[in-house]
Amino acid sequence: MLAAIGVDSVDELFEQIPGPLRLGRPLDLPAGMSEAEVYERLAALAGRNADAEEQVTFLGAGMYDHYVPAIVDAITSRSEFLTPYTPYQPEISQGGLQVMFEFQTAMSELTGLPVSNAGLYEGPSSVASAGYLAMGATKRKKFVVSRGLHPHSRETLATYSVGYGTEVVEVGLDGGVTDAAALAAAVDDETAAVFLQSPNFLGAVEDVEALGATAKEHGALLVVACDPMTLGILKPPGESGADIALGEGQPLGNRLDFGGPSFGFFCATEAQIRRMPGRIAGETEDVDGRRGFVLALQTREQHIRREKATNNICTAQALNALGAMVHLAWLGREGFRELGELLVRRTAYARQRLAAVDGVELLHEAPVVREFAVRLSAPVEEVLDRVADRGIAAGYPLGREYEEFDDGLLVAITERRTPAQIDELAEALGAAIAAERGAKVANTATNAPQGVTA
Amino acid sequence: MTPLAEAPMQRERATTIYEKSKTGRRAAVLPDAGVPETPIEDLIPANLLRAEPPNLPEVAEPEIVRHYNRLSRRNFDLDSGFYPLGSCTMKHNPRLNERVAALPGHARLHPAQDPRRAQGALELMYLLQESLAEICGLPSVSLQPSAGSHGELAGLLLTRAYHADRGETRTKVLAPDTSHGTNPASVTMAGYEVVKVATNQRGGVDMDDLRARIEEDPDQIACLMLTNPNTLGLFDENIEEIAALIHAAGGTLYYDGANLNAIMGRTRPGDMGFDIVHLNLHKSFSQPHGGGGPGAGPIAVSSRIEPFLPRPQVVRREGSGGHGPSFDLDFERPKSIGRLRGFQGNFGVFVRSYAYILSLGSDGLAEASETAVLNANYLKARLAAGRAGERLPVAFDRHCMHEFVLSGRPMKNELGLATLDLAKRLLDFGFHPPTVYFPLLVDEALMVEPTETETKESLDAFADAIEEILTEAETDPELAKNAPYSTPVRRLDEVRATRKPVVRQRFSD
Numbered sequence: 001m002l003a004a005i006g007v008d009s010v011d012e013l014f015e016q017i018p019g020p021l022r023l024g025r026p027l028d029l030p031a032g033m034s035e036a037e038v039y040e041r042l043a044a045l046a047g048r049n050a051d052a053e054e055q056v057t058f059l060g061a062g063m064y065d066h067y068v069p070a071i072v073d074a075i076t077s078r079s080e081f082l083t084p085y086t087p088y089q090p091e092i093s094q095g096g097l098q099v100m101f102e103f104q105t106a107m108s109e110l111t112g113l114p115v116s117n118a119g120l121y122e123g124p125s126s127v128a129s130a131g132y133l134a135m136g137a138t139k140r141k142k143f144v145v146s147r148g149l150h151p152h153s154r155e156t157l158a159t160y161s162v163g164y165g166t167e168v169v170e171v172g173l174d175g176g177v178t179d180a181a182a183l184a185a186a187v188d189d190e191t192a193a194v195f196l197q198s199p200n201f202l203g204a205v206e207d208v209e210a211l212g213a214t215a216k217e218h219g220a221l222l223v224v225a226c227d228p229m230t231l232g233i234l235k236p237p238g239e240s241g242a243d244i245a246l247g248e249g250q251p252l253g254n255r256l257d258f259g260g261p262s263f264g265f266f267c268a269t270e271a272q273i274r275r276m277p278g279r280i281a282g283e284t285e286d287v288d289g290r291r292g293f294v295l296a297l298q299t300r301e302q303h304i305r306r307e308k309a310t311n312n313i314c315t316a317q318a319l320n321a322l323g324a325m326v327h328l329a330w331l332g333r334e335g336f337r338e339l340g341e342l343l344v345r346r347t348a349y350a351r352q353r354l355a356a357v358d359g360v361e362l363l364h365e366a367p368v369v370r371e372f373a374v375r376l377s378a379p380v381e382e383v384l385d386r387v388a389d390r391g392i393a394a395g396y397p398l399g400r401e402y403e404e405f406d407d408g409l410l411v412a413i414t415e416r417r418t419p420a421q422i423d424e425l426a427e428a429l430g431a432a433i434a435a436e437r438g439a440k441v442a443n444t445a446t447n448a449p450q451g452v453t454a
Numbered sequence: 455m456t457p458l459a460e461a462p463m464q465r466e467r468a469t470t471i472y473e474k475s476k477t478g479r480r481a482a483v484l485p486d487a488g489v490p491e492t493p494i495e496d497l498i499p500a501n502l503l504r505a506e507p508p509n510l511p512e513v514a515e516p517e518i519v520r521h522y523n524r525l526s527r528r529n530f531d532l533d534s535g536f537y538p539l540g541s542c543t544m545k546h547n548p549r550l551n552e553r554v555a556a557l558p559g560h561a562r563l564h565p566a567q568d569p570r571r572a573q574g575a576l577e578l579m580y581l582l583q584e585s586l587a588e589i590c591g592l593p594s595v596s597l598q599p600s601a602g603s604h605g606e607l608a609g610l611l612l613t614r615a616y617h618a619d620r621g622e623t624r625t626k627v628l629a630p631d632t633s634h635g636t637n638p639a640s641v642t643m644a645g646y647e648v649v650k651v652a653t654n655q656r657g658g659v660d661m662d663d664l665r666a667r668i669e670e671d672p673d674q675i676a677c678l679m680l681t682n683p684n685t686l687g688l689f690d691e692n693i694e695e696i697a698a699l700i701h702a703a704g705g706t707l708y709y710d711g712a713n714l715n716a717i718m719g720r721t722r723p724g725d726m727g728f729d730i731v732h733l734n735l736h737k738s739f740s741q742p743h744g745g746g747g748p749g750a751g752p753i754a755v756s757s758r759i760e761p762f763l764p765r766p767q768v769v770r771r772e773g774s775g776g777h778g779p780s781f782d783l784d785f786e787r788p789k790s791i792g793r794l795r796g797f798q799g800n801f802g803v804f805v806r807s808y809a810y811i812l813s814l815g816s817d818g819l820a821e822a823s824e825t826a827v828l829n830a831n832y833l834k835a836r837l838a839a840g841r842a843g844e845r846l847p848v849a850f851d852r853h854c855m856h857e858f859v860l861s862g863r864p865m866k867n868e869l870g871l872a873t874l875d876l877a878k879r880l881l882d883f884g885f886h887p888p889t890v891y892f893p894l895l896v897d898e899a900l901m902v903e904p905t906e907t908e909t910k911e912s913l914d915a916f917a918d919a920i921e922e923i924l925t926e927a928e929t930d931p932e933l934a935k936n937a938p939y940s941t942p943v944r945r946l947d948e949v950r951a952t953r954k955p956v957v958r959q960r961f962s963d
Contacts (some may be wrong), residue, residue: 158792419489
């Protein structure tokens with residue numbers, strides 16, 4: 001090969017790198033390892049994580065421990081889906097393109113909006129992309145966001161907004177849902193978009209239609225983040241006035257993976273189709289009249305439009321969207337609704353069961369689908385530690401993101417969480433709270449002269 | 455001419471999963487709720503509920519499996535053949551990486567798990583950060599960005615924060631005319647204006663033009679975004695001077711790491727003077743492309759940029775009182791630009807890439823780059839020795855790095871074949887075509903990146919196919935102009951898909 005090139009050594013090919021810039025030493029990394037050794041090393045690291053196989057997890061907060069059917073892994077691990085690049089050559093990418101088309105149809109059905117893209121990175125950056133779209137569509141520079149929007153989404157939108165040059169105004173919660181009066185007061189004729197989430201971060205189902213009316217009055221876009229797994233039973237955002245419905249796609253056919261890769265979905269009204277971010281597959285015909293699929297509306301995209309593109313996204317999460325599509329096909333129309341109902345009923349049971357525990361009270365009474373918030377009368381992190389000792393992850397401590405709810409715990413339910421596990425959680429929480437109070441009593445008694453209040 | 459018979463794949467018309475749907479069929483069997491069957495309307499107000507479930511397909515499992523297996527066969531993929539797609543680094547995806555990513559300790563680890571109970575995951579992320587820092591020659595890494603263009607946006611927001619911290623507001627970002635499309639798109643999203651820099655006779659940055667662009671308004675230059683080797687596959691020999699000019703103007707130097715596969719263990723962006731680097735773990739570090747993701751786009755930065763990195767950052771805390779070190783998520787970063795996405799990043803991708811780095815090790819990574827460069831130069835030489843030497847000349851004729859760019863202009867003039875025709879004819883020969891019509895400054899461009907995981911035999915077969923296509927075109931150019939013939943569909947009407955977009959299934963009801 002060197003002879004064909006006309007050089008004596010591979011080093012000659014690297015002579016275009018100026019001498020002072022050549023590394024001149026090996027990278028300071030370990031030597032290569034055999035496959036067996038790498039496996040053992042990675043398995044040892046994996047063994048130091050408390051995963052949902054060894055812990056009964058009630059953690060949610062945007063990602064959920066659903067059962068992903070075996071068919072999803074079987075299909076997504078096929079070389080033909082796992083190893084191609086983005087379908088730039090449609091004649092040899094019909095499989096992937098048709099999956100995108102089917103996925104777009106499914107997401108469009110779920111959200112009740114006519115246009116879907118083929119997926120974005122994940123939930124929060126999809127929210128930020130909606131902000132960019134809204135800014136372009138309205139030529140306005142103010143976003144009004146509900147405090148019920150996922151904290152990661154709010155923060156990501158704020159991060160991106162520094163670049164866009166937009167202002168983010170936050171509206172608080174009242175009784176677990178967005179404060180309607182405060183929202184109406186915050187939205188004005190400078191507002192590009194209003195961002196709601198339903199169910200919101202506290203699990204509460206928002207009255208999107210009522211809240212969103214104020215966006216319409218001022219000509220702002222209504223952006224609704226939603227949990228796709230709740231859309232078998234909840235009114236789709238498109239029927240509640242949303243211009244954009246988006247969200248974290250992980251509950252559909254994707255593993256927890258410590259937070260990624262998953263995908264974001266992004267659906268909108270026809271009016272926004274030419275401002276959409278990301279890939280969109282479209283139906284067309286070949287020269288012989290055969291049905292086929294291509295990347296449509298590429299004139300929005302960075303590889304064609306460069307600085308005038310509607311978004312910079314290139315590689316997204318195609319394989320994760322395939323997982324979602326297969327999961328949705330497996331559930332089917334009836335199964336998807338049934339799963340939604342199962343979640344509502346088991347969550348109602350869990351909420352009732354926990355609320356009856358001494359030291360636990362509901363943080364809000366708003367309707368919920370699959371997640372709810374409670375307040376604990378003992379320090380949350382300590383209670384979580386005690387419950388973890390019994391092999392249970394009791395939920396998400398709200399104090400991590402909401403200083404006003406530092407006694408709050410967010411509890412998520414999936415079809416994997418059985419009534420028996422819920423009973424065990426209730427029992428473990430009660431015992432942990434009692435023990436913490438006891439510990440506090442003991443501490444206070446030995447350390448301080450004043451009276452005990454616990 | 456068009457062959458008369460339909461290829462086997464073409465006989466099966468595209469049918470969607472929705473068109474296979476029959477009322478009442480299903481695959482899923484769900485557990486019983488095991489709790490009271492309270493009517494849903496008693497739990498959620500009726501005005502918040504949907505009247506009808508969404509129209510999802512009703513299909514049993516055997517038909518779902520057949521449907522997607524059939525669809526899969528309508529894809530070309532890296533495991534089936536050579537994929538010399540320039541700038542995309544389609545190297546082999548080791549299956550070990552899939553196995554370790556699927557371990558329950560990774561795959562079923564909740565992202566909000568208490569860091570004390572996710573020590574293995576955080577340590578893995580920390581070790582990957584350290585490995586990438588060494589490969590880049592820069593002290594700090596954030597794994598958070600989800601893909602290359604997300605890393606670019608991060609880099610530009612970091613630049614903005616860095617300047618703001620110094621009390622400066624700068625408005626312009628320089629980028630060569632050869633840059634990836636994501637570069638200018640990211641610049642706009644970050645609120646900057648793009649200023650194009652010309653390319654010189656040797657395929658590098660035109661230094662006179664660069665100086666002129668800087669001198670126009672030095673106080674406004676926020677950043678120069680560069681790929682090195684660039685999208686022509688050429689290493690810019692003036693990089694030290696370029697870095698000095700940008701730094702003297704007060705700007706940051708951004709490295710688009712799409713082409714890192716050329717230089718691992720040979721030279722490092724940090725040593726070249728770059729302040730911010732993004733890496734595509736789905737290119738150089740073997741994460742499978744998945745037909746368009748997932749990927750990951752970690753960024754490595756110099757110490758002056760480090761305070762602004764996204765949060766949270768994975769950190770190592772030294773042990774005390776007989777305990778070993780521990781790992782944590784650090785949110786206390788007052789100068790941070792903030793989050794770019796949910797949770798900690800595409801962790802599953804990190805597992806695969808860390809497994810890849812462990813497998814190859816220090817020597818292996820360097821050898822990968824050496825072989826990638828050797829393969830590219832060999833293929834370039836093989837092509838130049840045949841008809842491609844005249845019809846498809848190399849755009850800038852010198853040793854390339856991991857990829858090279860050909861111009862199809864003579865082929866078009868002499869044989870009437872456009873680059874697109876050649877690309878489509880290659881499909882009939884069982885190859886994925888190179889990247890076409892990019893970079894923009896090369897007329898009728900073909901960008902070829904063979905990667906290190908191809909054998910000499912593969913490269914020879916590809917060169918032979920190009921030779922055959924050029925030969926047949928001398929007598930019958932129509933053959934390529936109407937190609938492909940053997941694919942599931944033939945050339946598709948892309949204009950219609952944009953003018954009158956049909957982007958979802960229409961239901962007859």
